[in-house]
Amino acid sequence: MSTFTSSTSINRPIHEVYAFLADFNNHQKLMPDNIQEWISTADEAHFSIQNMAKLSLKIESRMPDQEIIIVPAAKPPFDLKLKWSLSFDNDHTDILFTIDADLNMMMKMLASAPLQKLADHETNSLTEILS
Structure with a gap:
């Protein structure tokens, strides 16, 4: 399993950050420009990555003001x-975004940089939107 992480800190109450992330409709604002054909509900999102693949994701679990776990809704190219x-710490919310991907050696060489870039892009976008 390969793990890609990105963290940020936002000067907002934890319930506001959680409320934003708990609704999948808001995640389109966090995505990079190569994400296309976005269709979402509060619990699921379907989209394509330009010149790559189509993905369907769903929110598997929500722990209010603590954690949101997202998993594939349909079979992805890799798990x-x-x-x-x-x-929450004093006056700001600390956020850690983690992508765990089951990549074989070839996929790891191809996908590691884009997955880390995605993790960083999502946390940077979240910071811009909520700051």
């Missing part, structure tokens, strides 16, 4: 799990 972990 993966996305997790948003939240904690």
Whole structure:
């Protein structure tokens, strides 16, 4: 299993950050420009990655003001799990975004950089939107 992480800290109450992340409709705002054909509900999202693959994701579990776990809704090219972990410290919310991907050696060489870039892009976008 390969793990890609990115963290940020936002000067907002944890319940506001959680409320934003708990609704999959908001995740389109976090995605990079190569994400196309976005269709979502509060619990699921379907989209394509330009010149690559189509993905369907769903929120598997929500722990209010703590954690959101996202898993594939349909069979992906490789197994993966996305997790948003939240904690509140004084006047800001600390956020850790983790992508766990089951990559074989060839896929690891091809997908590691884009997956880390995605993790960083999502946390940077979240910071811009909620700051």
